[in-house]
Amino acid sequence: DIQMTQSPSSLSAFVGDRVTITCRASQGIRNYLAWYQQKPGKVPKLLIFAASTLQSGVPSRFSGSGSGTDFTLTISSLQPEDVATYFCQKYNSVPLSFGGGTKVEI
Amino acid sequence: EVQLVESGGGLTQPGGSLRLSCAASGFNYSNYALNWVRQAPEKGLEWVSAISGSGGGTFYADSVKGRFTISRDNSKNTLYLQMNSLGAEDTAVYYCAKGRSSGSEAALNYWGQGTLVTVSS
Numbered sequence: 001d002i003q004m005t006q007s008p009s010s011l012s013a014f015v016g017d018r019v020t021i022t023c024r025a026s027q028g029i030r031n032y033l034a035w036y037q038q039k040p041g042k043v044p045k046l047l048i049f050a051a052s053t054l055q056s057g058v059p060s061r062f063s064g065s066g067s068g069t070d071f072t073l074t075i076s077s078l079q080p081e082d083v084a085t086y087f088c089q090k091y092n093s094v095p096l097s098f099g100g101g102t103k104v105e106i
Numbered sequence: 107e108v109q110l111v112e113s114g115g116g117l118t119q120p121g122g123s124l125r126l127s128c129a130a131s132g133f134n135y136s137n138y139a140l141n142w143v144r145q146a147p148e149k150g151l152e153w154v155s156a157i158s159g160s161g162g163g164t165f166y167a168d169s170v171k172g173r174f175t176i177s178r179d180n181s182k183n184t185l186y187l188q189m190n191s192l193g194a195e196d197t198a199v200y201y202c203a204k205g206r207s208s209g210s211e212a213a214l215n216y217w218g219q220g221t222l223v224t225v226s227s
Contacts, residue, residue, distance in 0.1 A: 001168070034213035034214070036151070036214075038151075043217045043219060043220065044143075044151060044201075044214075044217055046206075046214060049206060049213035050213075055215065085150075087150065087151050089151075089153075089214075091205075091211050091212055093211055094153075094210055094211065095153055095165070095167050095168075096141065096153040096156070097153060098150060098151040098152065098153060099150075100150050101150040
């Protein structure tokens, strides 16, 4: 099975900072990569699918890039409401594995 | 509006069984594959199982294969997860989730609120 590895596992940044989270697949998954945001005590929310397509209603400060095995989620200007854990997920085939998560703090 | 409402969680002893349900509304139910995803306390997300829209295709994570059975009743718009031989490692919030597209391989754009399963003696 394909393994998904995220880094870093946690980070702390200032409001307004540019934040980058990476996700690596152990084998190529083309662009079948999604990013989710989970705020404390809340349900996961889809941010990005197809590696770089923003889900409807998601602020434009979020962006995704990559293809194959290496992917990136970028928050261009970190806001207080972005405090959350972010997960990547591959969905090219089952199992739909998740990365371990990146906790973003301010 | 898409809604997914899980039920059936609770406390059970090691070796016990539970059946989770997920009542769905707001979309053409039989056209979409559905998933179960779980999250152990203070841990990450783990995909558990998926079922095709017709119910003819079922898929499982290795960690639950042979113990869990996913099914659906398209006449009742309800998804199920029968969980047997439960162990402490199965303690988690279980989410029902729907994909963006009809196939089993899709990003998950709708999630239920989750139901907590606790396995403890």
